[in-house]
Structures are given as structure tokens and as C-alpha cells.
Amino acid sequence: MSVYFATGNEVQLFERAYHRRLPVMLTGPTGCGKTRLVEHMGSLLRRPVVTISCHDDLTSSDLVGRFMVTGGDVVWTDGPLTRAVKNGAICYLDEVVEARHDSLAILHSLTDHRRALYLDRAAEVVRAPETFMLVCSYNPAYRSSLKELKPSFRQRFVTIPMRYLAPDREAGVIVAEAGVDPDTAARLVRCATAIRTADEAFHFEPPSTRVLVSAAQLIAAGATELDAADACVLAPLSTDGAITDGLREIAAACLDTAETPGSPH
Numbered sequence: 214m215s216v217y218f219a220t221g222n223e224v225q226l227f228e229r230a231y232h233r234r235l236p237v238m239l240t241g242p243t244g245c246g247k248t249r250l251v252e253h254m255g256s257l258l259r260r261p262v263v264t265i266s267c268h269d270d271l272t273s274s275d276l277v278g279r280f281m282v283t284g285g286d287v288v289w290t291d292g293p294l295t296r297a298v299k300n301g302a303i304c305y306l307d308e309v310v311e312a313r314h315d316s317l318a319i320l321h322s323l324t325d326h327r328r329a330l331y332l333d334r335a336a337e338v339v340r341a342p343e344t345f346m347l348v349c350s351y352n353p354a355y356r357s358s359l360k361e362l363k364p365s366f367r368q369r370f371v372t373i374p375m376r377y378l379a380p381d382r383e384a385g386v387i388v389a390e391a392g393v394d395p396d397t398a399a400r401l402v403r404c405a406t407a408i409r410t411a412d413e414a415f416h417f418e419p420p421s422t423r424v425l426v427s428a429a430q431l432i433a434a435g436a437t438e439l440d441a442a443d444a445c446v447l448a449p450l451s452t453d454g455a456i457t458d459g460l461r462e463i464a465a466a467c468l469d470t471a472e473t474p475g476s477p478h
């Protein structure tokens with residue numbers, strides 16, 4: 214089972230929302246642990262997690278199901294949301310902001326006292342069992358996105374804002390995930406923290422815990438810290454070389470820049 218390092222009281226809040234049958238909205242930057250938290254809560258609450266990645270072609274039929282022709286017969290086939298409701302699972306709609314508003318309207322009756330899914334086309338009402346939980350996530354700071362969730366939709370959820378872990382905890386994640394030594398992990402976190410601070414001037418999506426874990430995995434496989442940071446931390450930040458040059462200096466000042474790469478494990 215994968216480990217989850219808490220940043221605050223999000224585990225308790227999630228658990229309370231689950232027991233009160235309230236839907237949850239996780240917000241926070243990419244790679245800060247939203248998916249990991251949902252997986253963790255699934256095993257803690259002993260519920261299966263059904264993940265649906267949202268995108269702008271997603272229709273309400275993709276969520277609830279549709280009639281399909283199989284062997285000459287037309288039969289109703291449940292979509293992932295309907296299956297999750299019937300199984301009393303945790304249904305996780307990842308990047309919900311990517312879905313169109315009309316596709317999300319189907320969720321309204323699930324997020325209030327009704328706790329039911331109205332399948333108009335199948336002429337069926339699916340009542341959610343006590344263990345069913347709806348969880349959505351989105352990244353409010355993603356600046357290139359022109360999409361926004363409606364305030365009325367946001368207000369249907371208990372919102373749990375998530376952020377990057379404190380430096381020592383984030384280093385702990387990197388050690389646990391990639392098996393690098395604590396000093397290497399601490400240097401990677403220092404590098405990320407410096408770039409996240411510079412972000413206030415540059416306005417790019419800051420480097421996440423995810424990219425630090427990837428960089429650490431390359432280091433564990435024998436890459437130098439600078440090469441790993443270049444490939445995983447700096448390159449994804451921007452396509453503008455000028456910004457990357459400035460940031461490479463910031464990164465180099467934080468990392469172990471010894472010439473010899475470590476031996477691959």
C-alpha cells in the first residue's frame with residue numbers, strides 16, 4: 214500500500230465528511246497529493262475508489278451509462294458513475310473543471326439530501342448506499358485554463374484545500390518513494406522551494422512533489438542531481454529558454470553539483 218503524508222487535518226476532515234455523507238472537493242496545485250489522498254482514504258475507509266478523469270468531451274452518458282446494441286438487442290449499460298453509486302464506492306472525478314457544466318448537472322441530485330442518481334433514459338432512480346461518496350478535485354491556480362467551476366457547484370462540496378508539504382515532510386515523501394538518501398531529498402526540496410518562491414515573479418505552474426519524486430528516481434538510477442533536476446524539474450516549467458537559464462542557476466546553487474554521477478543500482 215502506498216503511504217500518504219498528511220499536510221494538515223485533511224485526513225480527519227475527509228473522514229468526517231464521509232461519515233456525514235457529504236461530498237468533498239479537493240483543491241490544490243498539480244502533484245501535491247490529491248490522488249494519493251483519495252487512494253489512502255479508500256484503503257482507510259475500506260471502500261473501492263472509482264476514478265474518472267474529466268475532459269471537455271465527457272458527456273453525462275459517459276458518466277451514467279447508455280443504451281448499447283449487443284447481438285441485436287438494445288441493452289442499458291451502466292457508466293462508471295452509476296457503477297460506483299451501486300457499489301457504494303468512492304467516486305473520484307479528477308480535474309472536474311475540465312468537464313462541461315451540462316455534463317456535471319447529473320451530479321446535483323447526488324450531492325444534496327436526495328443522494329440519488331436519476332437515470333431519465335433508463336427510467337431508473339439509483340439511490341446511493343451509505344458508503345457511496347463523491348470526491349472531485351481541481352487546481353484553481355492553473356492559469357492557462359479559461360474554465361471555472363460555477364460557484365453554485367462549488368458550494369455543494371466540503372472543500373479541502375491542499376498544498377505542498379512542509380520541507381522536511383516533503384523530503385520524507387521523496388525518501389519513501391524513490392529510496393534516495395535524506396540529504397539528496399533535502400537538496401531537491403530546497404531547489405523546489407527556491408523555484409516556487411521565484412514563481413511569484415514568473416507565474417508558471419510551480420514544480421510539484423511529483424516531479425521531485427521523478428528526479429529522485431533518476432538519481433537513484435545513477436543520474437547526477439543537476440541532470441535529474443534539469444529533466445524533471447526545470448524542463449517542464451516553461452518552453453522559454455531564458456526563464457530556464459535563470460532558474461538553472463537557482464537550482465545549481467541548491468544541488469550537489471559534483472561531476473561524477475552516482476552508480477546505478
Ligand SMILES: Nc1ncnc2c1ncn2[C@@H]1O[C@H](COP(=O)(O)OP(=O)(O)O)[C@@H](O)[C@H]1O
Nearest residue numbers: 216217218243244245246247248249422423426
Ligand atoms: N502527501 C503525500 N504523501 C505521499 N506521497 C505524495 C504526497 N504528495 C505527493 N506525493 C507524491 O507525488 C506523486 C503525485 O501525487 P498525486 O497524488 O498524484 O498528485 P495530484 O493528484 O495532486 O496531482 C505521488 O505519486 C507521490 O509519489
Ligand SMILES: [Mg+2]
Nearest residue numbers: 247248249307
Ligand atoms: Mg491527481
